[in-house]
Amino acid sequence: MQRLEDWPTRLAEFIEARQERAFSRGVSDCCMFVADAIEAMTGTDPAARWRGLYFTDKGAHRLLRDNGGVVGLCSLVLGPPIPAALAGRGDVVLIDAPEGEALAVCLGGTIAAQGGKGIIFLPATAAKAAWKV
Template identity: 75%
Template sequence: MQRFEDWPTRLAEFVEARRERAFSWGESDCALFVCDGIESMTGTDPGERWRGLYSTEKGARRVLRDNGGVSGLATLILGPPVVPASAGRGDVVLIDTPEGNALALCIGDRIAAQGVGGIEFHPIAAAKAAWKV
């Protein structure tokens, strides 16, 4: 995937547009949030094959189980993980949440993650793994 020349602007606009969008399985969950962010920066939707396959937590767990979990899904889309310290703006990171592991986007010195009521921001130090976009 190649990023558009203006990908930083596109990423900022994407995060701002999603700021108050509530969590929804199969529409606005952590994996599809990241896929939508990648699409905004590259024009390629890495989540296309999973869209419409689930709309519940049970369905999401099945998709994750069939694809190696949250980390496996990110690796399938983006290749092998890199050390979290090498994550840069626009890259994908893995964070721990009270509900378990979640994918999120590095937006510089912070991480943007899909939360229950909209985007939640975390310090970059919260990244447990990372993948280059």
Template identity: 70%
Template sequence: MQRLEDWPTRLAEFIEARRERVFSWGDSDCCLFVCDAIQAMSGADPGARWRGLYASEKGARRVLRDNGGVAGIATLVLGAAAPPALAGRGDVVLIDTPNGEALAICLGSQLAAQGQAGIEFMEMRQAKAAWTV
């Protein structure tokens, strides 16, 4: 996936716009948050194939099961995973949460993930895997 020339500005604007957007299955969950960030940086929507397929946790679990979980979705969109130490700003990372694995966006030394009440910021050392955008 090719990033647009002004992707750093687009990513910063995306994060700011989504800062207080609450979690919602099929709209503002971890996978679609990351797909929306990629779309902001590249202009291409890697989440198009999953949009509208679910609107509940049960539906999301079906989509995740059918696509190899959150890591499987990242691999379908971006190719093979790499160690998190290789992640750069704008790349996708895998993290553990109290509710299971989730995808997030690397911001440098921090990462941004969709939380229940908006974006949650964590240290990059929490990442378990990474995918280059």
């Protein structure tokens, strides 16, 4: 995957458009949020093979279990993780969420993550690992 020339604008527009989109398993959960951000920046959907396969917690847990959890699933698509300190704008990061590990998008000094009622923003220091996009 390669970022499009205007990826910064595309990422900003994506974040703006998703501000108030509520959490929905299989549609706007942490993995699909990150996949949608990557698609906005690259034009390639990294989650195409999983879309429409789950819409419940049980289905999500099965998908994660079968692919090595959140880290395994992300690594399957983007390669091995790197230290969180090396994450740059537009990269994927791993954070701790109340439900367990979750994926988010680095915006520079902040991280954007799918929350219950829309995007939540955290300091970049909340990242535990990262993947280059």
